[in-house]
Amino acid sequence: MDKSQEYARRWYILAAVLLGGIMGPIDASIVYIAMPAIGGFFSADPATVGWISMSYLLVLGSFLLSFGRMGDIWGFKRLFLVGLLVFVATSALCGLAPGLGWLVFLRALQATGAGMTMAMSPAIITASFPPNERGRALGMNGMAVALGLALGPTLGGLLVDTLGWRAIFYVNIPIGMAAYFWCRQILPDVQSRQRQAFDWPGSLLAFFGLGALLLFASRGQALNWSWPILLLGLAAVVLLVWFIRLEKRIDEPMLDLKLFQNRTFSAGNGAALLNFMTQYIIVFLTPFLLQQLMGYSAGRAGATMTAFPLTVLVVAPLAGALSDKIGQRGLAFLGSLICTLAAAALSDLGQPAGPADVAWRLSLFGLGTGLFQSPNNSAVMGAVPRHRLGIAGGVLSTTRNVGMVLGIALGGAVLSARQVFHTGGLNPFLSALQDAYLVAMLLSLVATLVCLLTKTQQARQAQNGGKGA
The missing domain is CATH 1.20.1250.20 (MFS general substrate transporter like domains)
Known part of the structure; x- marks a missing residue:
């Protein structure tokens, strides 16, 4: 055609x-x-x-x-x-x-x-x-x-x-x-021209392994990391290792592990995982800052929080279009770097801060997120052959959801632990929030460095022999 x-x-x-x-x-x-x-x-x-x-x-x-x-x-x-x-x-x-x-x-x-x-x-x-x-x-x-x-x-x-x-x-x-x-x-009606079988054992292992991992991460703190939740975490590790070993052995695996030999695919998913962990530490904890420390109503706090997605709404399509012309790596790196600076700025917030002080920091984080996500997603999806687009999209979506759950779990754990550490200070809750934002900043900094491992794919290169879609 x-x-x-x-x-x-x-x-x-x-x-x-x-x-x-x-x-x-x-x-x-x-x-x-x-x-x-x-x-x-x-x-x-x-x-x-x-x-x-x-x-x-x-x-x-x-x-x-x-x-x-x-x-x-x-x-x-x-x-x-x-x-x-x-x-x-x-x-x-x-x-x-x-x-x-x-x-x-x-x-x-x-x-x-x-x-x-x-x-x-x-x-x-x-x-x-x-x-x-x-x-x-x-x-x-x-x-x-x-x-x-x-x-x-x-x-x-x-x-x-x-x-x-x-x-x-x-x-x-x-x-x-x-x-x-x-x-x-x-x-x-897009589907592979190759006749393929579905890997039911691998699918079951992935389902139970990922489910156990997400439940362990999300409920561990609430259950005080008691022995049942630790056993669940151990079970998640065993199931996921079993899954990887199975995928290496069979002819038609559910997850083609050879995809991860592609540096752009691996680095792009790794950077996405860290970015979503950063994002959901901020999204999870900032409402507590607004309502418990600044005394906002739920409605006013929600309105302030929209500064983040509204900025992404404007920036994401522009960044995606620009990445088609100049490549993805530079934009993803710049976006992740801006996210790092935004998390650092949030960690510097004090109690006298007003709505504008929070909103511009969230908008800055939205700017970085919009610049990072579209080019990074384009690089990941462009790094796989056409008959692997479905599983590539599944990996990218899984990365996002695991990052969300891990970010919320990590943010909550840091907040609780550091609040105990700062007991006796002027404002233990504020100090603990600042520490959690610093953890988000460190995660984003690592994501920024990982972005440098991807290979940029400009439109002309992709058309002249890239193996993407």
């Missing part, structure tokens, strides 16, 4: 994918706003209500690798459409949930639908665009994620106040069905 014909509908394809993909970020941020109302309705304590999000994150992070591989075998379009239907159906059931236990269970099922669309989105976009426009398209995908995260708290507050908490799940139904019918019409 002529290249001009192959890519003719690329912008329509992108718009359809973004419509389907934006529901996940909206749903993730909208639920946090509704948790107090859900807890009050079911007369549940905050720790119990927290499983509404925890079940979602655990299942999402555990299944992404499997969904990526399924896309390579059975087709990106088929899996994306199934994901949309599962997400819409479970959203409706979440709104009808008769009890908290049912809601936690249905959120876990909802995560399987979100995981299918999340793993397939970068693969579909990469396959649908020529190398010289890949960064721009992935940047617009990053813009949609940021828009969803920014819209969620505002939309959630409005729905909870006017229609009740069940409405936050019903809002997915019209968006999801519109996305399904559009995607069914417009998405290309």
